[in-house]
Amino acid sequence: MTSSPQRILSGIQPSGMAHLGNYFGAIRQYVELQEQGEALYFIADFHALTTMQDRQRLPQMVRDLALDYLALGLDPNKAVLFRQSDVPEVCELTWLLSTCTGLGLLERATSYKDKVARGIKPRAGLFFYPVLMAADILIYGTNVVPVGKDQVQHIEMTQDMADSFHAAYDCEVFVRPEARLVQSAAVVPGIDGQKMSKSYDNTIAIFAEGKPLKKRVMSIVTDSKGVDEAKDPETCNAYLIYKLVATPEQAAEMAQRLSAGGYGYGDAKKALLQAIDERFGDARERRRELVAQPDYVDDVLAAGAKHARRLAQEVVGKAREAVGLRGAPVGDLRA
Ligand code: TYM
Numbered sequence: 001m002t003s004s005p006q007r008i009l010s011g012i013q014p015s016g017m018a019h020l021g022n023y024f025g026a027i028r029q030y031v032e033l034q035e036q037g038e039a040l041y042f043i044a045d046f047h048a049l050t051t052m053q054d055r056q057r058l059p060q061m062v063r064d065l066a067l068d069y070l071a072l073g074l075d076p077n078k079a080v081l082f083r084q085s086d087v088p089e090v091c092e093l094t095w096l097l098s099t100c101t102g103l104g105l106l107e108r109a110t111s112y113k114d115k116v117a118r119g120i121k122p123r124a125g126l127f128f129y130p131v132l133m134a135a136d137i138l139i140y141g142t143n144v145v146p147v148g149k150d151q152v153q154h155i156e157m158t159q160d161m162a163d164s165f166h167a168a169y170d171c172e173v174f175v176r177p178e179a180r181l182v183q184s185a186a187v188v189p190g191i192d193g194q195k196m197s198k199s200y201d202n203t204i205a206i207f208a209e210g211k212p213l214k215k216r217v218m219s220i221v222t223d224s225k226g227v228d229e230a231k232d233p234e235t236c237n238a239y240l241i242y243k244l245v246a247t248p249e250q251a252a253e254m255a256q257r258l259s260a261g262g263y264g265y266g267d268a269k270k271a272l273l274q275a276i277d278e279r280f281g282d283a284r285e286r287r288r289e290l291v292a293q294p295d296y297v298d299d300v301l302a303a304g305a306k307h308a309r310r311l312a313q314e315v316v317g318k319a320r321e322a323v324g325l326r327g328a329p330v331g332d333l334r335a
Helices: 020-033 058-071 089-098 103-107 110-117 124-138 149-169 210-218 237-245 248-260 265-291 294-323
Strands: 007-012 038-043 079-083 144-146 178-180
Touching (some): 020 237, 058 294, 089 124, 089 149, 103 124, 103 149, 110 124, 110 149, 210 265, 237 265
Parallel strands (some): 007 038, 038 079
């Protein structure tokens, strides 16, 4: 008997320019995993509404993220790429899950607490965010969820919600998902040494280039050690980012130079700038080509939505039956 392939799923919010934390923590894994199973990746536009409410900008931000995914190596022949909002069944499953999700579980969500502490209004959608995320994962029968460390709690909550649903309705509808992390990039630091995050304004955008990129890299925070002094690479933010972008040999060389002294933080930043240009040069080129083919991007998203929706409807049908509703609503127009 052959075992069925792993189903892999993950998503990114289109709430700002994708950054090196998104790339090294998540997107790089997506590209690797599309070779290893049935991969589905989406643009979490429903989730983005919890923090950004801008009808004018949202469509472009969704498109930008689609371009980023494709330019960075996501291959529509190997992975399914779609917009979260093209699968409205995910909201239906969110509701069904919420009927057996304890408030205490949601109250423990650290990302909710962080966001509220940073001044984001504590609206119901923000509080419900993890239930929508659980629905995203469970609706596709996902086995593996490649993410950075900040999302791990949400995946554990997803496991809990699936268990509660199974217990409440005495059924076995969902697959148990597991998080997948790349240890060396589980928390990519930003230019100030905190976790790189759109909300901390400490990111380096993957597709920044030229002057804006230079400005960003040169503003990486360092201590005040002079050029001649020996420096600890592990406390040098430029090195910590360089280590991800450059080759292991290049990283070892920079570490050695910093430790020896005679190599300044400015030198490290220049090397980082060059490494970013080298690492993402081809992707920038591909992205420019893709910008000129808007129909292609639309077609990829439309095909992805069709595929994802078919999978989602199957699982939602089972969940509806499990709770005692009809498998599909009356008047359902599904083919
Ligand atoms: P988002 O948009 O905040 O981030 C997208 C992915 O990038 C990872 N990431 C990082 N990894 C390492 N270091 C960093 N500094 C860093 N910053 C971001 C995140 O861990 C994530 O993997 N809730 C999700 C979107 C989502 C989702 C899902 C993900 C919605 N539904 C279902 C997986 C499965 C989010 O806001 O990610």
